Amino acid sequence: MSDLIIAPSILAADFANFGEECRAVEQAGADWIHVDVMDGHFVPNITFGPATCAAIRPHVKGVLDVHLMIAPVDPMIEAFAKAGADILTAHVEAGPHLHRTLQAIRAAGMRPGVALNPATPAAAVAHVLDLVDLVCVMTVNPGFGGQAFIDMRSKIAELRAMIGPRRIHIEVDGGVDTTTAPLVTGAGADVLVAGSAVFRGGSVDDPAPYAKNIAAIRRAATSVMA
Ligand code: DX5
């Protein structure tokens, strides 16, 4: 699994213009669109929910990668399936029944992902690897865009070894830019979420910087990939 996927986070987009922003970043070379759902309880910030995902869906040609920073997760799974999420990622720390949650996401027709906060060890997902398509390694404490990268290279490498021949993406989320991207792809990540580093300097009226930013991250990241 060595094809690099770049997933811009619309947390850094213009909140009054999600449809156009999604079309602009896809046009600029984004592979997936990353949607950060926050509940003001699991994380100290509130963003948006399934209704916003459903509104965005028709504007996204590719994969809608939905990152749930909410607790509890299970009561909301069906709503995100109806909203058109392709990947639905739940946090290890969001509840006591991760195994059940991941089974429920698959049963609802989506690809399950599991996310780990910086303080959570790789071993926390050892017994759910057969249930997921993606492991998301947080390189910031979730809740806000634009935070400084926390080095999780040893966790990424440990996860890559644990995953072995399974076809599971390792996604890295938080503080990814042209400097940090090669560090994490070098350790075994293949999906890069980037908010600030993609949307920086551009807008729907002037989207040229988006393509430049995505190309720069891709160039830096792939320079070290096998
Ligand atoms: C953090 C979110 C991230 C965030 C990344 O809670 O999960 O997806 O938007 O933003 P940057 O790339 O600005 O760190």
Ligand code: ZN
């Ligand atoms: Zn995210």
